[in-house]
Amino acid sequence: MLNIHMFSSATKVKGQGVGSAYLELIKLLRTTFPREMEIKINDFQKSDISHYHTVDFKFYLSTFTKKRGCKVGYVHFLPETLEGSLKLPGISKTIFNKYLISFYKRMDQLVVVNPSFIPKLMNYGIPEEKITYIPNFVAKSDFYPKSAPTQQYLRKQHGFDPNKFIVLGVGQIQERKGVADFIELARRMPDVQFVWVGGFSFGRITDGYAELKKKVDNPLPNLFFPGIVDREKMNDYYNMADLFLLPSYNELFPMSILEAFSSETPVLVRDLELYHAVIADYYLAAQDCDDMEVKIRDLQEHPEKMQDLQQKAQAAANYYSEERLAKIWLEYYQSLSKGK
Template sequence: MLNINMFSTADKVKGQGVGSAYLELIRMLKKHFPNDFNIEINKHSKSDITHYHTINPSYYFSTFFAKRGRKIGYVHFLPETLEGSLHLPKPIKWIFYKYVIAFYKRMDHIVVVNPTFIPKLEKYGIPKSRITYIPNFVSKKEFYPLNNNEKNSIRHKLEYKDSDFIVASTGQVQTRKGVLDFARLAEANPDVKFIWAGGFSFGKITDGYKELKALVDNPPKNLFFPGIVDRDLIFKYYNIADLFLLPSYNELFPMSVLEAFSCGTPVMLRHLDLYKEIIEGYYVPFDNFNDMNYELKKLKNDSKYLSEMSQKSINASKYYSENHLASIWYDFYISQLKEG
């Protein structure tokens, strides 16, 4: 049996996709490979593989200890992808960014959730041979389509009408997420209901905090900010939504998109390079606010188009399913054991 020690604090702060991805992986490994992998969490014990999910300083120093086995790092972000998320003084930012890369370089091998990270990591001096791309995934037992009666029942409980056209988004309230564009779209479409589920996971150091906090405290009448909510309520929002819209300017591989796919909710995204490489054709793309506004109105007034995009979401969810990714993770861990 392969001993794998997971080091992570990703689930300490609610509302982060990194935490969702971490919990999904742990649950999947324990479910599919109970006789192949012995999974330990944050244990300073001997292991064949130590998989670091977050870059805590204590984890960095632990890499110098013996008996850690093969050291695997999970790369959910790069220094440049943090722009628009955190507001830090320049000296602290410079030190932190240097630390991020130093942490990744301490690993024997790293896993990226975003294939566009690979050439960027090479520029930081990490050989391509030490990098593997494995996408995120979601569980069909947690995120799945409800029937119309179930959806309408939830709508009524959440004080929405059957006839309401609902646009939902989830994620931290940050500048890079395009929250301000989301609010502007709500103002331009008073006949549509908007929901943004998420909050300020990083508090006042969130980039653009003052402006965003003012928006959350006083949003347009048709825009609701429920704050950071449990996954069960997130699941309900995906299902009552006619459209999932994420207007981010800079993304990694958002779990929210995969969760929306899994619920069969049509998806609209800013046409980022990341999406073009991994999910192009499965979502409605837009490049600017006018495109976003046009596509929203088109979807709202064309039920056939909306239905087609719902089916595309279902098709996309099959590739990023738990069963498919389980075999990929199994092969990866076994190959790393041989490397060690």
């Protein structure tokens, strides 16, 4: 039996994808492989494999002992992907960026959720053979399509017009997520209900906090901000929506997109190159706010296009299934153990 210790503080801050990905993996491994591996959380005793999900300083210090076995780092972000997320003073940003890369270099192996990050890590001096791509996934038991009557009931329960077209956005409220464009679309399309689930997880240091806070506190009549919603209730929001929209300017492999796929909700995203490597052919892309408006109107007027996107969501959910990813993770951990 493999002795694997997971290190993470991701669940301390609600409403962020890193925490969701971490919880999904722990649940999957413990449920699927109770005899093949023993999972412990934030335990500094001796282990075969130490898997670091967050870059806490106490975790960094723990890498200097031989007790950690094979050290695996989960790469959820790089210095360039933090732009538009947190507003840090120049010196603080420089120090953190150097620390982040130093943390990754302390690892024996790294796991990325998007293969587009491999050359970027190599540019920081990390050998390609130390990097493995393993995508995110979500549990079908948590995110799944509900019946049409249930979807209508949920809309009424949350105070939404059952007959209105609903566009859903999910994520932290910050510049990088393109929330400003989401708000602008609501202004341009008063007949459409826009709902953004998420909040200011990092408070005032969130990039664009002051301006976005004003708009969130004084929303348009057709724009709703329910705040940070507990994960077990998120499936209701995906089922209420006609369309999931993620207007982010920079992402890795958002859990929200996988959640939408699993709920069989059609997906529209800003056309980012990094999506091409992981979810090509499963979504509709738009270049900017103007193009998003055109695409949403087109989908409103053509139900057959919505049905096509829904079928693509189903296909994506099948490809990123728990069963397939569970096998990949088991083989990965076993190969590390044999390598040591």
